[in-house]
Amino acid sequence: MTDPDAWKAEVLHALADLSSRSPSAPHDAWRLVLAIGEARPSRASAHDVEVALQRAEAHLARYRDEVERVVSSGLHVEPLLADWAACLQQGHPEEALDQLLALEEILVGAEVLGLSAPIQRILTEVARLVAPAPAALAGLELLARDRLSLRGPAARALWDTVSEAATRVPRSAPPGVVTAWFSRLDRLRADLARGVSRLTERFDVEPPDLAPVTALGRASSEWQVRVEGHCPAGWRLRLFLVDAAHPQGVPLREGVDADFRRVADRWILDGWRLDNAEDIALLIVLAAPTLPAGESLGSLLDAAATSPELRVAEVLLNPASGRTP
Known part of the structure; x- marks a missing residue:
């Protein structure tokens, strides 16, 4: 466990030291910002930290534009x-x-x-x-x-x-077919060297919500799945579910399957069910300005290597890992 007294002494020393000079060097600019960030959670419970933090934040404010420029360029x-x-x-x-x-x-x-x-x-x-x-x-x-x-x-x-x-880690492992798809998607990203930070459009998948299904006041073995994400409005969007029974992926049809729908730049999948608490599936999401409707998951990923506009994301659907409302 972290020693609170030693940690506080270190932060106080950093705040005092860095507030006494111009943060013109990249190293000093980063250390000042980091010291402020580390001190903020303790400001309400430690008066000496609050005083030192106020001084450091005022110092940062005087050099804000310069520090932000230096720090932003160094965030790799x-x-x-x-x-x-x-x-x-x-x-x-x-x-x-x-x-x-x-x-x-x-x-x-x-x-x-x-x-x-x-x-x-x-x-x-x-x-x-x-x-x-x-x-x-x-x-x-x-x-x-x-x-x-x-x-x-x-x-x-x-x-x-x-x-x-x-x-x-010790309890729950995805089936081999799900792990294989994870590896394939990671290799695809490495081959394309496509970083999300380079996108101007937002494209992501949020952590899933999973909850036990109840009927007539009694819990069943099934789990209800809800997943949401963002996709640029007007882009084509394809969703596939992969599990042990469907190793090639089941395509989901917008407006038809599992209440899969879109509202502006947001999409929602609400209604898919897992059979039990041990059931694990992988939801793979693909989007692009143009995307063929009839292609399989495998063929779409094969084509991704030559289609720089195609975006790919995935999320694991597992009662042991998803959020419960």
Whole structure:
């Protein structure tokens, strides 16, 4: 567990030191922003932290434009996410933890400066990567809970996601066909080198909501699934569900299957059911300005390598991992 007194002393020293000089160097600019972000969660309970924080925030305000420009240019989010994904896939827990702590720092600093794009990108990608509960997360739940008390909202969201996934590592594993599709989608992204930060349109899938089905006041073995996401209005959108019984993916028809519908730039899937608490499926989402209606999931992904406008995302549907209302 983190020693609160040692942590506070370190933060107070950083705030005082960095508030005494111009943050003209990139390293000093980043350290100032990070110190402020680390101090904010404790401002209400520690008067000395509050005083030092007020001074540091006033100092930041004087150099705000310069600091934001320097920090923004140095946030290398995509390479860091790619390295973290590789560590998870290769089963390297120590390297994965190092990358995760670096992502946490970016969240803390970006939150101080109000940079929403890197925050959204990191949280969305982390949720996607930990959905199958990779083995490299085993044992991280205690560390995640420890860090929750010392961080702001963005970093807490990161550690909440990691903690929940880490608790599932020994218990729940997706079927082989789902794991195979995860690997194929990751290879596709690597081949295309397509980063979401380069998009001008919003395209994502939010974490699913899953809840036990009740009928006549009694719970059944089934689970109700609701998933929402964003897709540019006017783009073609295709959804496929993959599970052990449907290894090639079941296409969902808009307005027909499982209450799959679109409203402006938002789409909703509300009504799909999993057979029981052990049932696991993978929802794969594809979108592009033009997209053939009759093609299979496999053929669409094959074509993606030569179609730079095609976007691909996925989310694991698992009662052990989804949110319950």
